Amino acid sequence: MGWFLQRIAVVLAPVVDLVFPPRCPLCGAGLAAQDGLCSACWSDLTIPGEPCCSQCQRPFPSHVTMQNGLCAPCLAMPPQHDGIAAATLYNDASRQLVLAFKHGRKIALAPMMAKQIAARLPQSDDHWLVVPVPLHRVRLWRRGFNQSALLAREIAGIRGGELIVDALVRKKRTPSLGGLGRKARIRALTGAIGTASQWRGRLQGSCIVLVDDVLTSGATSDACVAALKRAGAKKVIVACFARVADESV
Template sequence: MSVKAILRDSLAPLVDLIYPPRCPLCGAAIGAQTGLCSDCWSELRIPSEPACATCQRPFGHSAAGSGAVCAVCLVKPPRHDGIAAGTLYGDGSRKLVLAFKHGRRIALAPMLARLIVARLPALEGTWLVAPVPLHRWRLWSRGYNQAALLAREVARLTNQTLALDPLIRTKHTATLGGLGRTARARALRGALTVNPRYAAGLKGAQIILVDDVLTSGATSDACVRALKRAGADKVIVACFARVLDETDGEVPENETPGALTPGAP
């Protein structure tokens, strides 16, 4: 056990005495500083099997056999090598994302990351863990990249290598809400590029691309395209909350679904 872990565990009773554990969503008393109350846990929708063998989209019925592929992936095979979503987007995950992303509750990052890691496949070999980048204007406005905070925790939990900026967002894109999939992809064209410092290290690399919410997939697809053009071998998209296609069009890309302030950065 590391010195940091020993100090954390030894000081935990004192921290709990001064700051009694409370559910970060509803404020109810809980047993530890790192979770939710049972009622709030029950609001989270965890992806289940059976699921698409390509994108891990739950089928919602038991008729699909092992290795079955969803209609979306059959029509247009994705560039990524799988999606690992901690939750399906709903009331519970919405509250957590709003608190984390817009409410500046960055202490939620470890808990959200644990849910993401629970959905990752067995990782063979060495992987880079990289966040979906923010444009510098949006980063300056918000003060932090929520995807980077999650990526740091995912790297720690999986004992893999954190790469904070292999991708650069070179173009500040306006809100993409209301646009179709093709229009969103067009708006993101040229907005993402590989950081020259990482160009050589990406050849043959296995990468976990981390974000908080996966909506239409336009942003993650642009990231995957850039990484694979740079020579990456595999890219898994990992997110805390995944919006299923049935609600696509109701949720603006680049914005938190259900954000309290329209157009918030």
């Protein structure tokens, strides 16, 4: 069935392009296809690279030459996760894409964003479970979709992982974390995230890709990782589209 739908999509693509000419979702410039940005907007995205912390991808100053080095926060408080795979560093361009995707309801951006995330994931022979950061049911009802689940579905398809969309649950509503400091975010998330009872056996001993759209202070992902590790997960990599390098944001 999947190959049939893909074939239909290929056949109908010229018609779709005729009715809805491909445009860059950031600046509106014309494109050759519906699945990306114009060259100018691509160049506005900042892709993580070396030198950076080997554990969390926090950028180091350009003059630093160490390999497999750890940043001061990871040395002071070793993270529970087993690495971060971020498609971009958070800047004006990535922020516009995230806002258009999440609040502008441009969910057609999910495949393009997921491809960028999947490209940053490490190669491994392990069988990965792909788990999105959950939304509380009230927020899910109001928004109509979980942006992390849309990205997770695409990543699972690209990398061949097993998607478990409801492995994590929000057990209580939390306030918007924007504007809160790290300690306040941790307090707000205490006891808020757990694992679904029907999946705990499946999570035992598993390798997991935890998917979110933006990684800010890491408080939400930390709560998710802690819940997955309590359920017996062997390894958890945090995958996101944009990683905020400045924890004061």
